[in-house]
Amino acid sequence: QVQLVESGGGLVQAGGSLRLSCAASGSIFSLNPMGWYRQAPGNKRELVAVITTAGVTNIADSVKGRFAISRDNAKNTVYLQMNSLKPEDTAVYYCNKVAATVWSWGQGAQVTVSS
Secondary structure: OOOEEEEOOEEEEOOOOEEEEEEEOOHHHHHOOEEEEEEOOOOOOEEEEEEOOOOOEEEOOOOOOOEEEEEEHHHOEEEEEEOOOOHHHOEEEEEEEOOOOOOOOOOOEEEEEEO
């Protein structure tokens, strides 16, 4: 079973930036499209960014132009660069594969954006 460990969250003022990292155990990481998800209190978990095994990315409209996803298969790590953060970006951010059946969720990274 793959284990996922997210890091890089924190408290930032509106307009600031953060870079999240997600380290995955296991060699099958590179064989899967990966995504960053987020869940705000009272909301369902939503997918905000996807990167395929070939490095093609797709960003949700709500964060397009501000967020970017990348991956380093040699390090089994996926990243989320978040710029021009807004208070509505406040959530716990998780990474996982993008598939019908996902791996067990990690603990997530709390991102809090103050106005």
